[in-house]
Amino acid sequence: MKKIAIACLFLVSTFANAQPLVAVIETERGVMKAELNDRAAPSTVANFVNLALRGFYDGLSFHRVERNFMAQGGDPRADGTGGPGYQFAGELLLKHNRQGVLSMANSGPGTDGSQFFITHLATPHLDGKHSVFGRVTEGLPVVLQIRRRDKIQSITIQGDPSELFRRRERQLAEWNAVLDQQFPSLRAAFSPQ
Template sequence: MSKAIIKTEKGDMTVQFYDKDAPNTVANFLKLAKEGYYDGVTFHRVINDFVIQGGDPTGTGAGGPGYQIDCELTGDNQYHDRGVLSMAHAGRNTGGSQFFICHSRNNTSHLDRNHTCFGKVIENVDVVDDIRQGDKILGIEVTEE
């Protein structure tokens, strides 16, 4: 199983990816991470008890990598719970680089099978609670593939 460490100003979070449920989404995220795409990018959207969202190099919520990927909505792990990473999009099959991490299961069930869940924070999930709008992703280190 693929893993990475998302390094932030508030601490590091270890993520285990859902390689079987969302192989293309995981591959896209890991490719961007290895290229340094996320380095210095902010969490531009933070909603308490819902999500922290990042991955837009413009910081506006409208940016992306210049291409779109298809949603992957089948599989056993397609539900939004505390620490789950999921692809943000502006409609089905329009994701690219923006992702969010859920604070909890509260207020997230409507996202199930609409946004691709592609991993989960397995260490230091409390960092999610400390992130504020404008906090930076210092880098993402892929530790296992």
């Protein structure tokens, strides 16, 4: 029993000390950093990180911005109808309980793709409908300054997604096959170390 308790403590301390993945979102208005929650939303974070590493978001715009609500981007068509060419089911564990929540836009269950939004304030009416997968930890004022058609210059990822990508290997392979076909100019897919 003592060995099991020690093993559990080791695992808890290992996960507690693991560095979170952080998205650095560079826009025309400034830079935001968002901590990503791959424990509560592993598929959503794997998707977002994969798209960011491949350069999918670079140069796209925030096509929908509503004051006192949110800023939405990640649509290659810039009209709210575009995506990466695939869809997946949301992970609805976390809440839209503050300013700076990073969440996936969708058109109903099973339609998450590439579009995401960042809240200006708590939006509890979105709970259970959209996948929260992170929160802005630096640059909150930038969220409020974003205007419609402002560009996402780049989204880079701090931290190593290798373990997450290993756990989502089959899903990522399916997504990357679609991306390679529909967006051939994207950077090559990330290979876990």
